[in-house]
Amino acid sequence: MLIKKPDDIASSEITPEAVYLRRRxxxxxxxxxAAMAVAxxxxxxxxxxxxxxxxxxxxxxxxxxEAQTPFSDASRYNNFYEFGTDKSxxxxxxxxxxxxxxxxxxxxxxxxxxxxxxxxxxxxxxxEERVYRLRCVEAWSMVIPWLGFPLSDLIKQxxxxxxxxxxxxxxxxxxxxxxxxxxxxxxxxxxxxEGLRMDEAMHPLTLMSVGMYGxxxxxxxxxxxxxxxxxxxxxxxxxxxxxIRFTERQPKTSWQGIAPREYGFYANVNPKADHPRWSQxxxxxxxxxxxxxxRIRTQMFNGYEEQVASLYKxxxxxxxx
Amino acid sequence: MxxxxxxARQPLGMGWGKPLVFVLCLLPLxxxxxxxxxxxxxxxxxxxLIVMTGDWAIRALLVVFSVxxxxxxxxxxxxxxxxxxxxxxxxxxASLHLLVVATYLFAWDWIIVLEELSERPYIIAGFxxxxxxxxxxxxxxxxxxxxxxxxxRQLHRLMYxxxxxxxxxxxxxxxxxxxxxxxxxxxxxxxALPRLRRFQLAR
Numbered sequence: 369m370l371i372k373k374p375d376d377i378a379s380s381e382i383t384p385e386a387v388y389l390r391r392r393x394x395x396x397x398x399x400x401x402a403a404m405a406v407a408x409x410x411x412x413x414x415x416x417x418x419x420x421x422x423x424x425x426x427x428x429x430x431x432x433x434e435a436q437t438p439f440s441d442a443s444r445y446n447n448f449y450e451f452g453t454d455k456s457x458x459x460x461x462x463x464x465x466x467x468x469x470x471x472x473x474x475x476x477x478x479x480x481x482x483x484x485x486x487x488x489x490x491x492x493x494x495x496e497e498r499v500y501r502l503r504c505v506e507a508w509s510m511v512i513p514w515l516g517f518p519l520s521d522l523i524k525q526x527x528x529x530x531x532x533x534x535x536x537x538x539x540x541x542x543x544x545x546x547x548x549x550x551x552x553x554x555x556x557x558x559x560x561x562e563g564l565r566m567d568e569a570m571h572p573l574t575l576m577s578v579g580m581y582g583x584x585x586x587x588x589x590x591x592x593x594x595x596x597x598x599x600x601x602x603x604x605x606x607x608x609x610x611x612i613r614f615t616e617r618q619p620k621t622s623w624q625g626i627a628p629r630e631y632g633f634y635a636n637v638n639p640k641a642d643h644p645r646w647s648q649x650x651x652x653x654x655x656x657x658x659x660x661x662x663r664i665r666t667q668m669f670n671g672y673e674e675q676v677a678s679l680y681k682x683x684x685x686x687x688x689x
Numbered sequence: 690m691x692x693x694x695x696x697a698r699q700p701l702g703m704g705w706g707k708p709l710v711f712v713l714c715l716l717p718l719x720x721x722x723x724x725x726x727x728x729x730x731x732x733x734x735x736x737x738l739i740v741m742t743g744d745w746a747i748r749a750l751l752v753v754f755s756v757x758x759x760x761x762x763x764x765x766x767x768x769x770x771x772x773x774x775x776x777x778x779x780x781x782x783a784s785l786h787l788l789v790v791a792t793y794l795f796a797w798d799w800i801i802v803l804e805e806l807s808e809r810p811y812i813i814a815g816f817x818x819x820x821x822x823x824x825x826x827x828x829x830x831x832x833x834x835x836x837x838x839x840x841x842r843q844l845h846r847l848m849y850x851x852x853x854x855x856x857x858x859x860x861x862x863x864x865x866x867x868x869x870x871x872x873x874x875x876x877x878x879x880x881a882l883p884r885l886r887r888f889q890l891a892r
Contacts (some may be wrong), residue, residue, distance in 0.1 A: 552870040652735060
């Protein structure tokens with residue numbers, strides 16, 4: 369039987385990042401020796417980012433002790449369609465993106481609208497580390513140590529009005545640097561739009577991330593600033609944000625627009641609500657291998673049920689998927 | 690005289706044409722095994738294997754499907770010799786594809802298999818395509834050709850529904866880009882059109 373339940377892996381058994389990076393070197397060497405004409409994907413290593421390390425206690429909801437996905441996988445296996453539809457495209461092509469200078473337009477039902485420079489935003493918050501599970505709607509998952517700050521810190525500064533019921537986020541639209549936006553065959557109507565209900569946005573788990581693995585975000589992971597909502601499918605965690613709009617009405621998000629039967633506004637991880645085209649009951653925790661595929665059961669709200677279930681009390685989650 | 694021109698048009702003689710095509714057809718398998726053993730398939734090798742085997746199954750099908758068109762355009766009738774072999778490889782890669790899916794996605798859990806086969810149109814289409822390939826695979830030998838005679842050709846018209854189902858299997862999985870489905874679709878239509886006309890003329 370090839371399928372095995374994953375054993376619980378003690379943190380002492382997690383291979384340090386440096387060793388994984390050497391493994392990659394070894395593999396590249398082996399590939400070169402085999403004269404495979406595969407150029408290794410290279411991107412300059414992001415700078416270290418000072419931060420408060422995560423409190424690695426078992427009962428800390430901002431920390432999971434599960435084996436972390438190595439940086440080399442988390443930074444080379446991405447869905448970021450602005451750079452192409454293949455998982456390896458973002459790592460190959462995101463270096464074309466200029467992330468400095470960067471600012472976020474804040475609009476809509478808010479007392480302090482305006483254009484906020486990223487460096488000013490970062491001066492007003494404390495960067496902390498959080499280790500979250502990330503569950504993609506395509507039934508694979510990772511464990512990633514993010515660096516960032518609660519979105520609620522910013523929302524409080526910008527002071528939304530009483531009419532603000534939702535927040536809409538927008539990714540950069542810059543076809544000159546984002547080759548996927550130049551594709552004629554894309555199903556996505558750029559720019560990419562996502563949204564949250566206000567109480568979801570204010571939830572302490574909801575993170576604005578500016579880094580991972582102790583460093584700044586690589587471009588392909590959504591530099592310089594992205595959202596991380598760990599109890600929702602990955603596509604909700606919008607990357608490279610340039611606009612935040614406070615609205616009274618529920619935003620129309622990109623995937624909802626493409627396939628409303630398949631992708632709802634909420635997109636909460638839910639093993640009981642299948643994607644019409646595939647089952648959501650299991651996931652492959654990456655890195656997986658053919659000998660141990662690491663196929664595990666998907667948890668309700670991606671394992672954050674205790675923290676977030678109250679947000680959806682009384683809601684039919686199969687209807688509001 | 691006619692014999693000479695025939696020969697001049699056939700640089701690939703019986704001697705090494707078939708072994709060459711055989712080795713070419715094995716290259717995708719070599720890539721799969723190489724990746725699986727050396728780990729070059731990335732952090733999600735299951736997905737990579739499924740995509741690779743599926744891609745090569747449909748590409749082999751397209752090659753088979755294009756042989757008669759290529760023959761009439763190039764006049765190179767010996768192409769037919771390779772058709773059955775490539776067809777068998779299409780069946781081989783499709784079976785490998787199914788095996789990987791059943792092992793790694795469904796873990797041979799029959800409840801999941803039944804559920805997927807009853808609920809997901811793209812899986813139904815893909816599985817039906819594989820089922821329809823089976824009688825062609827089984828009859829891809831000289832004995833069957835002789836034995837079945839005219840009915841052999843009729844049986845192997847199953848290629849048309851197989852091609853259509855395989856395309857549905859691809860197009861119903863489109864998430865972010867139509868490009869691949871579009872290329873396959875165009876190829877199928879371009880290759881099928883002259884034959885449809887022939888059917889019409891025959892009537």
